[in-house]
Amino acid sequence: MMTGAEYIASIRGLELQARVLGADQAALVDDPLVAPSLRAVAATYDAARSAAGRDLACAQSSLTGEPINRFTHLHQSPADLVAKVRLLRHLGNVTACCFQRCVGLDAANAVFSVTFECDRQHGTRYHDRFREFWLQVQRRDLTVDGAMTDPKGDRGKRPAQQADPDLFVRVVARRPGGVVIRGAKLHQTGMLNAHEILVMPTMAMRPGEEQYAICCALPTGAAGVRHLYGRQASDTRKREAGAPDAGNATFGGQEVMTVFDDVFVPDERVFLCGEVDWSGPLVERFAGYHRQSYGGCKVGVGDVLIGASAWLARLNGVDGASHVRDKLVEMVHLNETMFSCGVACSAFGHATAAGNYEIDLLLANVCKQNVTRFPHEIARLATDLAGGLLGTMPALGDLGDPVVGPYLRKYLATVPGVDPVDRMKVLRLVENLVAGAGAVGYLIESVHGAGPPQAQRIMIGRQADLEGKIGLARTLLGHSPAGASGR
Numbered sequence: 212m213m214t215g216a217e218y219i220a221s222i223r224g225l226e227l228q229a230r231v232l233g234a235d236q237a238a239l240v241d242d243p244l245v246a247p248s249l250r251a252v253a254a255t256y257d258a259a260r261s262a263a264g265r266d267l268a269c270a271q272s273s274l275t276g277e278p279i280n281r282f283t284h285l286h287q288s289p290a291d292l293v294a295k296v297r298l299l300r301h302l303g304n305v306t307a308c309c310f311q312r313c314v315g316l317d318a319a320n321a322v323f324s325v326t327f328e329c330d331r332q333h334g335t336r337y338h339d340r341f342r343e344f345w346l347q348v349q350r351r352d353l354t355v356d357g358a359m360t361d362p363k364g365d366r367g368k369r370p371a372q373q374a375d376p377d378l379f380v381r382v383v384a385r386r387p388g389g390v391v392i393r394g395a396k397l398h399q400t401g402m403l404n405a406h407e408i409l410v411m412p413t414m415a416m417r418p419g420e421e422q423y424a425i426c427c428a429l430p431t432g433a434a435g436v437r438h439l440y441g442r443q444a445s446d447t448r449k450r451e452a453g454a455p456d457a458g459n460a461t462f463g464g465q466e467v468m469t470v471f472d473d474v475f476v477p478d479e480r481v482f483l484c485g486e487v488d489w490s491g492p493l494v495e496r497f498a499g500y501h502r503q504s505y506g507g508c509k510v511g512v513g514d515v516l517i518g519a520s521a522w523l524a525r526l527n528g529v530d531g532a533s534h535v536r537d538k539l540v541e542m543v544h545l546n547e548t549m550f551s552c553g554v555a556c557s558a559f560g561h562a563t564a565a566g567n568y569e570i571d572l573l574l575a576n577v578c579k580q581n582v583t584r585f586p587h588e589i590a591r592l593a594t595d596l597a598g599g600l601l602g603t604m605p606a607l608g609d610l611g612d613p614v615v616g617p618y619l620r621k622y623l624a625t626v627p628g629v630d631p632v633d634r635m636k637v638l639r640l641v642e643n644l645v646a647g648a649g650a651v652g653y654l655i656e657s658v659h660g661a662g663p664p665q666a667q668r669i670m671i672g673r674q675a676d677l678e679g680k681i682g683l684a685r686t687l688l689g690h691s692p693a694g695a696s697g698r
């Protein structure tokens with residue numbers, strides 16, 4: 212297992228074609244805009260050695276029996292699934308941001324079981340290929356980007372009906388020994404901090420859409436792969452000397468638009484190619500795992516936001532007020548509800564035909580549906596408790612100015628004995644999560660990451676077993692449990 216420092220060195224060695232804020236950027240690791248996101252991934256490596264994280268972050272490989280980082284683990288039990296959620300909460304506590312490495316983990320667990328079942332049905336040879344690929348990921352302790360979301364163009368049209376057929380990633384040619392893919396993946400979490408990309412179809416494909424049913428792996432630096440760094444609110448504050456107004460100068464998230472400009476992928480890295488009937492299960496299983504993940508990571512970030520809000524209330528001298536205590540209780544209640552869902556869908560996990568464990572799909576979708584709402588409510592309450600200064604405060608950098616610095620200390624003073632500088636720093640941390648760069652991960656991603664709210668409602672509707680519930684009511688009232696149409 213790599214240390215965080217070894218991981219950062221391994222990323223430094225990659226020569227990626229990346230564009231950051233209008234400039235081609237080779238030294239990504241040293242760019243203060245990018246470096247916090249790299250440190251957040253490094254935290255997933257350091258967790259395996261830290262006293263607080265070791266027990267959660269270390270696992271035993273089902274492929275080799277060797278100790279591995281849980282971020283490369285194929286889950287072997289419900290206890291493994293619960294440990295994953297607890298690990299994600301722990302890392303949310305440490306970084307207060309998206310630490311990026313879970314998407315690849317969730318993709319791997321989905322591809323592992325889907326390739327097994329696809330081979331069984333179609334006589335293909337994908338599972339052994341994927342095992343071999345993932346063995347290398349585990350041995351080298353790599354970070355893998357999980358690439359599902361296509362640009363999708365006109366949402367009312369199927370892939371082949373688009374004005375531009377490249378709006379969904381597709382196979383444009385088959386060559387001896389491999390395939391050539393073209394298209395783009397948007398919103399890629401941690402792409403520039405990853406060694407490998409695991410490409411998956413963006414939705415269930417139908418007969419006639421075989422070219423779009425592609426799952427494969429390629430290095431982030433493969434020829435023809437180009438990355439465009441996504442902007443986040445207030446991101447350039449990270450480039451200011453010392454980043455005093457960044458709120459969270461140490462850690463941050465990263466999303467990237469990645470273009471595949473006719474990229475060759477060798478056969479041994481192709482895990483689905485034209486089997487449209489397995490694209491749907493792959494999307495569903497990946498989304499299920501990632502909806503479980505949010506019951507850990509967003510809760511961990513929520514802990515920090517709740518802590519910062521309680522601290523601010525104390526610094527402002529209102530921590531004894533009953534409505535303040537009640538708002539903090541409400542924030543905790545919402546946060547723990549999300550955690551409960553994450554744990555519950557894990558505890559009810561089951562073995563797949565391939566042997567790894569999958570979460571309870573209904574409960575994972577309930578988990579994510581709550582996540583589309585609760586962090587926003589927690590953020591609203593944090594905004595309430597913080598006061599208007601949250602959106603209007605002058606720069607922390609002005610504290611050192613001999614003329615205006617004293618005004619800041621004088622007029623931002625609260626309870627005697629409280630240092631106004633502490634108050635300003637906590638306000639910036641809250642601002643980062645409710646309106647700054649951190650809000651991308653905490654709020655926007657909570658809505659859209661792992662699929663928008665409607666996607667979970669569709670899954671909840673499918674898994675709801677309403678007929679079974681009608682049967683319960685019928686039995687209680689003396690009807691036969693399964694009458695025609697429940698009438």
Ligand SMILES: Cc1cc2nc3c(=O)[nH]c(=O)nc-3n(C[C@H](O)[C@H](O)[C@H](O)COP(=O)(O)OP(=O)(O)OC[C@H]3O[C@@H](n4cnc5c(N)ncnc54)[C@H](O)[C@@H]3O)c2cc1C
Nearest residue numbers: 314357358359360366398399400656659660661662663665
């Ligand atoms: C911060 C962040 C990180 C992310 N990280 C990753 C990642 O690492 N990997 C990855 O693959 N993806 C990632 N995503 C992508 C995420 O899964 C998508 O944003 C999400 O699935 C929504 O897709 P979209 O953005 O294209 O929005 P849209 O699909 O355009 O959705 C917008 C609205 O339109 C509705 N809508 C869309 N299509 C239809 C339709 N046909 N009929 C009716 N209504 C429709 C939706 O329900 C929604 O209300 C990330 C997203 C964010 C914001």
Ligand code: SF4
Nearest residue numbers: 309310311313504508
């Ligand atoms: S949003 Fe959460 S689960 Fe997804 S990659 Fe970021 S930290 Fe991991």
